[in-house]
Each structure stands twice: as C-alpha cells, then as structure tokens.
Amino acid sequence: MTREIALRRPPISPAVVVLGGLFVLGLVAAIIRYVNGLGAITNLNDNTAWGLWISFDLLCGVALASGAFITASMVHLFGGERFRPLLRPAILTGFLGYLLVILALMVDLGRPDRIWHLIIFWNTDSVMFEVGWCVMLYTLVLALEFSPLVFERLGLVAPRRLIHALIIPLAIAGATLSTLHQSSLGSLFVILPEELHKIWFTPLLPLMFWLTAVAVGPAMVILESTISSRVFQRGLHLDLLGDLAKVIPFVLAAYIAVKFGDLAGSGELDLLVDWDLESGLFWLEIIGFVALPMVLFSLRAVRESSGWLLFSALLVIGGVILSRFAVSLIALGRPEFAASYVPHPLELAVTIGVVAAGVAAFALVARYLPLFVEAAPSTAAE
Amino acid sequence: MVSVMARVAMLFDAFRCTGCRGCQVACKQWNDLPAEVTHNTGSYQNPPRVSSDTWLLMQFREVEREDGGLTWAFRRYACMHCLEPACVSACPVGALYKTEEGPVLHHNNRCIGCRYCMLACPFEVPTFQWDKGLFEGPQIKKCDFCVDRLSAGMEPACVQTCPAGALMFGDRDELIAVAEARIQEHPERYVNHIYGKDEAGGTSLLYISPVPFQQLGMPKLGSAPIQKDAEDIMQKATPAVLVGMLVGLSGLYWVVKRRQEMMGKNGGSGTQGDREA
C-alpha cells in the first residue's frame, strides 16, 4: 500500500465551524427556495433567467474542475507518470467540483425532482442535453476514478483491481467527456447570437471554453496543491507544478489567437475600440488575465517560485471566471429590458454554502482517505 | 391537437392596432391568468413584460418619424410560434415542441425547469413561475396559440377580441398574401416588409408595421434559424469530437505506451504506478 501522509489537525477547528455554518446558511436558503420558489431567494426573473448559480456554480465550477481530466490525461494517456502525485487531489477536486455543480443545479433547476427526465426524454439537438449527459457521465467517471481511495481505505482489493483494469478507458472517457462538456458549456451560448454582445458571441464559443478550461486545469492543480500543502502542512511538488505550468502559455496563446482571429474573421475588431462595458471586459480579460499570466508562466523564475506560481494561477482562474461571467451574464444584454441583475444575498449564500461544502468535503477526504500519496517508489506494496 | 388547419398563423397589423389591450386582457381571461400588481412608471404599458401570468403584452413606443410627425407604435409581444423554434431546439427534454399545425407548445410534465428555453428564444418569450416552490411545481409559461380554442374550431381569444381588426387568424400563406396586398395598396402606411415571413427561419406570427421593425421593438434577426450554429455543433461537431477523441486518445495511449515500453526495455522506470490511480 502507498504511504499516507499523516495529517496533524484536530477534528473540530474554527475553520470547520465556519465552513459548517456557511453550509447550513446555504442549506436554509435552499430550503426557502424549495418552499417558496426561486424568486424567494434569488434576484432571477424573466429578464435574467440564469444568474450567479449558472455563471459561477455551473460554468466556473465545471471549468475549475478541469484539473482532473488534464492531470488524468497527463498521467494515464500522455505518459506523464511524474505527475502522479498531483493526480489524486486533482481527481478529488474535479469530483467534488462536479458534485457541487450537481448540488447547485439541484437548487437552480426549476424541477430538480425531474432531473432524471434527461435520461429518458432525449432531444439531441439541444446543447443542454449534451451538458446534462456530460455532467452525469463524467461525474460517474470521476466517481470511479476516485473510488480507489475509498476501496483502499476499506481495504477492498477486488473492486480496486477492477477500477485499475479500467483506468485507461476511464481516462479516455474522462478526457472525451470533459472536452465535450467544457466546450458544450460554451455551445450553450451559441444560440444567443442576438442577445450576446458581438465581442463575446462567436460560434467558436465551445472552442474558447475548452481552451480556457485546459488552461485553468493546471492552474487549479497549482492552486489546490499550494493551498493544501499549506493547510495540511505537507510538502509541495514545486517541480511538478512548474512543469505542469509550462503548458499554460501555449494554451493561452492559442486562446488569444482564436479570439482575435474570430473577431477579425467576422469583421468586428472595431467593436474593441468602442470602449463600452463589453470591450472593457474584453481588454481586461485579454491583458490582465490572459497575456499577463501567459508571460508570467513562461518565466522560469515564476515557475520556480511557489508564490508567483500561485499568483499566476490565480490570474488564469480569475480570467476564466471573468470570461464565464461575461458570456453568461454581463455581456448577455437583453435588448428589450435593461436588466440590472445583482445576486440576492441568499443567492450568494447558496453559492458560498456550496463552496464551503466543497472545501469541507476536501478537508474531510484529506483527513480520512489516502489522498496524498507519496510519489514513489512503491514497489514494496504488492 | 385535432382539427386545426395546417400551418395556422396570425397577422398583426401594427398600423391598425390602437393599443387598446383588449387582446392582452382577453388572453388573461381565456387562460385564467391572474393579474399582476403593477405601478405606473410613466407609461401606459403594464405589466412591464410578459411573464408567467401575462402571456401577451402590448408595448407602447413613441416613435418620432422622419417627417417630424409622431407615431405611437404598439407592439404585440407574445410567442411568435416560430417555424423553427429556438426554444424547441434548446429544450433538453423535448418539453417544448412544434406541432405540425403551427403552435409551439409546452409539455409541462416533461419540463425540468432549466430555463434554457428562456435564453434561447430570440423574442424573450418563455417565462417561469418564480414564485412557485417545489410542491406547486413551477412551470414555463407562454402563449399556446389558444390550442384549446383552435381544436374546438374557434379562433384565438386575442384575435376574436381585437376590435380594430389588427389581428387576423388563418393559414400562413394566405395571411402573407393579405399582408402583401395591404402593403402594396397602402405603401404610405407600411414599411415594405413582412416581419416573420423569413425572420429566424420564419414565424407563425406575421407583423406589418408603420414604423421600422426595430423601432416597433422587434429584434433584428436574419433568416437563418437562431439555433442553426448550435444545432450544427450538436449534429456535426459533437459526434465528430466524441468519436475523434475516443479513437484519437486510444491511439495516442497506444503510441505512448509503446514508446514507454520501449524505453522501459531500455531501463526505464516502468509503469507500476498505474495501479495507484
């Protein structure tokens, strides 16, 4: 068996109390919502049918969970065995991420009790159909990829073997589903050529979403590793993270290229100098959250400093959040109704509760399951 | 639905419309929709927009004409019953569907409440019951073309009410002919365009207007169905990516593995770690 890293923390800490409190608050909000309707705790209305929960909990949540498939692909498919130490936390982050997305969706959906309708009523024209299936299937994949930790903890060898045997197909399925899923979230907005501001609208939204998801995957691994190394006081694989980060500038470069190429292609570059909200957002994203981290990550000094790595990763993450909000909320002008949507405090509470639940779950898993495995050598095990 | 003539449509003549809102109220009456609590915010228009309780809203716009004159333009704001409805395309569970006869309907029992249809509709028509909890089961609501009346051989409530003859119900091709004739006979009254004939792939609601349609409040739409790109993605790109990735990644894995095995033979560190996934 692999060696676990012992965690030296008391079971009940102030942090746990705070997280629990936040989660309970979110839960209460959700209960109000179930009893009195979405209108009771959200500022959603017919002008703004999707708000914070879709923009953040779903769109950002899924994007930020992309570390799982990136790492899994690296380790299992692209021969990046070195990155194995990053794998389990990344899978967990992804898995939790998806669970939280589902949790949030269960609050956001008008009829969560009918979620299973997705399975029996098919409309294959609908991007939402794809999104739904990807969530379901990929969560399943993540669950399977994560299951060995549980089996290990329980000492169940047979099922663990089974998973082990399936790990490659799972990784392939995971990468495929993630690609479909990450991109399909972008595709969701391809049906809004009129409502979405021209700077942000493009039929290439799925590609953009996918690219940013690929970029943010390593960034998330960096974030999660850095934080957990500090919180759980364990060693940080700075070298691995630095290597992982190398890929980011290429992806971001591709993203910039696609973005400008697309606007140039549709002859809408001039919109960028309108200096309105949308063009402002565009430049903010491109300069502050794409170009800057692109440069930073290309610098060896940055990649070798945990602080700078974290900072640059945060930039990428921030950029993804910004672009998700831009597409799904800010630049989504309803031409008729100047909708000024600001999330309701209780809406925020649900999101915070969901995040708190995620952090708490991570901590719990970290405490009770063999999450952080030593890198190697492990020949002794069997 | 039975006995509905094929391709039913409605013609809204904004020149004739007097903004009396008889249609708006008749719609509520027939469909038994409650009134909303409203306030005068400096306009005749109320409620502010269509909602689950208001499926049809007359909107009021004061449009200054080029000749210095004024037009008080009244826009019918309700479902357009698109020939190729974006809402239908968007609905993951097929809760929205286009009937052969024309109306676009909502099959409430299927709906999961994702509200993607609300985003997808270029006319911002579908609405949601924000104030209904899980037990009351919130629904997506919109004009249903009065199918219950249609199947009983009656015209929609709004059409029947309209005192100014601004609404006409009938066969789509025939109504297009009527609209064309009106424009031709009175070019001074109308903009030379039938909105909905081609917009977004065509709609069952056809509009003619004395002011440019954007000033009337209609979105500027091309003739391609709004969901064309999205459907291309679903029908072409998605399967391609799916298959491509499954095959590609398997191939890649195979190649990488081969290479590593070769390297392993050459004294590499092996792949024992696999089992630790």
Next chain:
Amino acid sequence: MTNDWTDIKNSDCILVQGANPAENHPASMAWVNEARDKHGAKLIVVDPRFTRTAATADLYVALRPGTDIVFLGGLINYTLQNRLYNEEYVKYYTNALTLIHPDFKGPADLDGLFSGYDAEARSYDTASWQYQKEQKTVTVTQKDPVTGEDVTVEKQVSVPKKATSLDDPNCAFAHLKKHFARFTPELVEQVCGTPKEKFLQVAELYCATGAPDKSGTIMYAMGQTQHTVGTQNVRATAILQLLLGNIGIPGGGVNALRGESNVQGSTDMALLFHDLPGYLGSPTDKHPDLAAYLAKFDTTSYWVNGPRFFTTLMKAWFSAAATKENDYAYHYIPKTSGNYSWIALFEAMYAGQIKGLICMGQNPAVAGPNARLERKALQNLDWLVMMDLFETETASFWKGPGVNPQEVKTEVFLLPAADAMEKAGSIVSSGRRSQWRPAVAAALGDDKEDIWILTRLVRDLKEAYKDSTEAKDRPILDLVWNYGDEPDVELVAREINGYALEDVKDASGKVLVEKGKVIPGFATIASAADPGTIACGNWLFGGYFAEADDGTGTMMPAVKRRGQNDPGGYGFYPNWGFTWPANRRILYNRASARPDGTPWAENKKVIWWDPTADSGQKDAQGNPILGKWVGYDVPDFPPTKKPDAKADPAKTGLGAQAGTDPFLMKSDGKGWLFAPAGLNEGPFPEHYEPLESAVVNPLSGVQNNPVIKLWDTDADKEIGDRVGTSDEFPIICTTYRLCEHWQAGAMSRNLPWLAECQPDMFIEMGEELAQEKGIKNGGQVIVASARGQIKVVALVTKRWRPYQVNGKKVHQVGMPWHYGWQGLATGDIANDLTPHIGDGNTMIPEYKAFLVDVRKA
C-alpha cells in the same frame, strides 16, 4: 347618432373631433378600418392630445382645448369660400334661403354678441332671430265640434319667407357666410394653435366630401360637448355636415358616440330632468294646463302628433286614472320651475335644500365637477340610498380624504345591484339600435335587479300612502306598476312598445289593433281615432317589441332579432334588433336622394323614389296609385309622398311640408343652418373661451359664453366655487378616459386585469413642460387648480406639446378622471380640480378645459 355604427364603413372621410373612439368606443374601429380598406377612406383626428385614435389616423391635428368652434368654423368658411358645398342640397334641404328678421345682427357686427342680449339676465331676447314670415289665408276643412260635420273655414297662417337666391343678403345663407367669413385659416392658427398648413390639410381632405358621390362623417363625443359652448360645438358640426350634404346619406351624419352602454336608451327614456320619454319635453311652470303644454308642439311637422304621444304616455303611466276629461291626469306630472341639472342639484344639496338622494348607478363623488364640493354637499343629506355593484366612493364618501366620519350625519344605505349580465332587458346603442340581452349569469349574493328594487320601492310607497285622501298623493296611488312581484322585464318592454287598452280603431272605425295586443309602430298612435285607447311608454319605441321577421321567416319581438341579412351591403342589417324610429338606420334619409327623388350617386343610394312601384293605395277609380319610396332603409318620409309634392299651408303636420323637406321633425322641414330657436347663445356658433382660459379671446371682446350660469358658492373658502386665473394657474388642463377604465372607476378599478393595466392615477405632460418644472417621468407631481390639489404620477410624453396661441406659448396637460380611493387601483380624483360650470344650454360641466399648475411633489 343620425347614422349607425356599422354605417361608418360607408364613409369616405372620417373626422374624429372631440372623441377618442379607439379607446372609448373601440368596436367602432372595426368599421373605421373597413371604410379605410374598402374605399380608401381617410381618418382625421382633431384632438388636443395625441390619442390612441390619433395613433392610427392618416392625419392628426392638435387644437387647443375649447376652440372647436373656430376650427369647425374654419372648415365651414373653407367650404363656403371654395364653393365645396352641395348647392342643390343646401338650397332644397336646408333653411339657407329662408329670410331672417331684418333686425338680426351677429357677432361680426356686435363684437361677439348676437342681437337681443340682456347682460343683466345673461340671456337673449330671440325676437330678432326669427324667420321673416308672411301671412297667408287658407281654407281648411275641419270637423265642427258641435255637429261633428266637415266644415270649411278660412284661416290665417304664417309661413316663413324665402329668398329666391342664395345671394339675398337677408337669407340665412348670407348670414352664415358673413358670420363664418371671420373664421380664416389664420384665425384658426391664432386661436386653436393649429398650424395653418395642418388645418388646410384637414380642410382639403374633409371638405371634399361635399361631392355628391362622397360622404364624410364626424364622430364626436365629450371633447366637443363638455364645454361651456358644448352645444354650439355640435351645432358647428351640424352646419358643416348640412353644407357638405352629409346628412341623411350613408357614411355621413352627425355622430355622437354615446357613453354609458345604455345612455342612449336612458336619454330616450328621459332620465334627464327636462324631458319626458320620447323627447316630449317636461311640462314647466309655463304650462299650467294641458292645453298650454300641448301648444308647444309644432303643428307643421311630425310633432303635430306630440299631443297624441303624450296621451299614450299618460295612459301607460296612469291607465284608467288618465282620462280625456281630466286632461289625461296632466296635473299628476310635476312642472319644473328651474334648472335641475347636475350642478344645480349639488349646489342645492350643498345649500342644504335637499334632504335625501337616491343614487342609482352613479358615482358623483368621483364623476361630478368640483367633486370635493359635491362630496361635502353629500354631508348635508339626511339620507343617501346607493344602488350599485360596488361600494363606490359615493357610498363611502363619509370616509373619503379629509372627512371625519364622526362629523357626517348622513345615513347611507347601500343596496347591492345586479350587473347588466345578470339581468335581461334591452339596451340602446349610440346608433339608436336596441338589442335584447338575456341574463347570462346569476346575480351574486344579495344582488337584485334594479327593477326588483324599484318594484319594492313602489309597492311600499303605495302601501305608505294607501289611506291618503290628499290629491297630491294620487299619482303614487294611481301609478300603474303591474310587472309582477318578481318583475317581468318583458312586461316593461311591452309597455314601452305600446299596447291596446281597448280595440284601437282608425277614423273609419276599422280596428287597427285588438285590445291587449302590442301596437306595430307609432303610426298606429298617429292614425288612431282615439289615442287614449293606447298605452305607450315611449312612442319612439313603438314596434320594438312587436312580432317581426328576423329575415329568415321566424317571427319574434323585433328587438330580439339577430337577422344578418344586409340588403344593399351598407351594413344596415334591418333584421338585427330594432332601431328607433320605425327601425330606421339613417335619420333624414330622404336627403339621400336628390330633390327629384333619384339617388345622388349610385354608391350612396339608400332610398329613392320609384315612380312605377305600387304604392298600395288606390285612386277613386280603384286603380292602383303608382309611386313610392323604396330602397334599403325604412324611408324617413311618408312612403308615398311624391318628391314634387307641394307644401300645403292649409294642412297641419307633414301635409304642411313639401316632398323635398327631409327634416320632418322641424317646423319647416329643413335642416337648420340658422337656428331661430332651441339655442340660448345664438343662431350660429360663436367662439368664446372656456370659463378658465389661459388666453384672452382673440375673436371678440366677449371672453366667455354670455349665457352660462356662474356659480360662486363659498368662492372665498377652501372648498368652494373659485375660478382660477391664468397668472396663478397658467396651464390648460383637460380630462379624458382611458381604454382600460370605465368612468368613475368602480367597474374597472375593481377588476384585477384592468387595475393591472392602468394601476395609478397620472397626469400627462409634454417633455418641454416637464423640463421647465424639473419633473421626471414616473415621478410624483402636485396638480393644483382653484378648487384644490391632487398628487399623481407624472407621465412625460412626446404626445403632448405646447401651443403657440396669439404668439404666446401655452402649455397643456391632461388627466384621466377614473380614479378614486376605493377598489384595487386607486388614486386622487381629477374632478377635485374641475369647476362648477356648465354649458349654456345643457349644463354639461366643462370638464375639458380648465386651468391648473403643476409642480414636483
């Protein structure tokens, strides 16, 4: 309406002036649009504000409130100057050629006044307004009252003198020309604030309907009538239509778009103080006995039958108690001794002269002018009985704003009434067409039909007086009220229609109608040997409940018919319901044919003289007499009277009129361009400013209508009849209706769907004024007049613009008047601002033009 709603579709030009049919008579738009579709008719709207009717019009023109006479006068002048009038029509069918008293002088000579004005009495001596008459000696055959034999006697009659040419300076036409010559396009611009070119556009379009194959209709309502010169506004309309030959023809007419759903019926039934059913006119203290009263009926028009109609009315009311010997109980009828119109009544109430009020389907607390004063007047009542569907502001006046319920002694009874849908009966639309409506819903709770309530009231009154021997109580005891204890409204309808109390016979003794049967029409009353054999509640409705063919051969009471055949395609639908009089759709339709009886134009033919048609009468030899009026409508003319029939001064009634006299209710059979009688402020309409005006009358030195009654009760008090001046209140205000609300609001503000549409009381104003006053769209504003102030939402709109009047910029604002404190949609009461002032003839309040100021709240 002289014509019917459906007839609007026959028009070539529709002038809407002083009405807003798209909002207040929405169903009429179907016919307006049909006219526009079928023959390219134009719709012109003349209104101070851009309405929803204006929104669909081909031409919209703004005019300053209260200046219609100048605008219409401008059209009249344009017609005259450009000789666009239908000369043959004018010569034959109007009094254009009649010579006027040589002493007559008009405003052109007398600076705004007509001859005969008495400033003290604020009234006119109308002697100089009369026709010149010539005395003729005629021989008449009449029955000797003693012997009963026919005898011939010589009689002096005076007949109006006629000029031979329209150029005669003393004829009505010449006076007309002179009077209206002042109403130039420049004056229109100066007074109405309407740019000259805009006015000329209207003139060109509308006055073209003088062509014989064209017709134009004028749709008007409160925008014309609710002024101190309201009646004269309508007169101007009538004059214009007469000149253009637009009366009596399809697509023409003077068309008052009536208000409350059955207001036409209630006017017909004389719900106003000055009338008896069928427009017989109330007896006044000038008519101490029946003879004096009957003497007021013309003898040279169809009104010659007035006395007969009165007889049948009294028989309907008092039956056996009304006998020839007791002058048909004439003494039972109260004689009016003054003005009992709305304002006068409330002033009397305010002065404590009225003890009790039965308010049946009215909401004066909101609807009356200077409503604060009127609500205070209600406090002076001992009791108030309300019959209404809702607890209205009137029913709850004691808890209205500024009222301390403890100080109100009035005892209020609220009797819940059943709604129109909950009871059967006939209602009469503006087009004079009555239709029967069955009850389609059961009354709610304790709601009762009004007739049920009234029946109990009558029963209890009779009970209360049953032992009285006093003469003054006889009317109550003798009143016939036998519709059943659970009243049967069909019995009422039957009585209105008229039925035979005994066999009705003509002069020759032939039985016209058997005892107990309904009469087929008022002609029976005219030809009965003894009208006292008939009880008829309203002669105009004679035949409305008689069995008639619905066009498919099925017989039913005429008013219940729903036959849809439409001979001629004019939309007359003769088998649908019943149109008084005699199921006639177009009044004065004799004028739809030329003097010689042939139609003016093929596309406008309604009735015409067919010389070959069998008249149904036989000459002395027994040969059929040929010649008859035929066509699609019931001729408004003796059906066999030849077009070339000469007036016979020896005869009375229609015999005294010629075959070319279409206006058979007028003493001379003519349409009156010049009105020698009937109007208090003069034979022609003259422009005077509204009581409160921002403008000094640019036309003459007479600022206001010289015959209006001015009230100044408590003018110095907080609540009172104060009149505002333009330095304190510089802005013109008008009030009007919204499509979404009904009247004083009880019926619509209690309906959630309508409350939702127009939830709050508001004021509309232009962007310029709003900017000047720092008022924001949607913000709150205070509107103040000399009577009070209210707080409302500001609706700032491009649809309102200031006027340039006399070189001065005048702002105007407008408000709906539907709001009050009861119901779902509430708001301040517009009428708290309106003045107690009425029209010079009808006393209708001047709701449409008064002065206010506005400021940000």
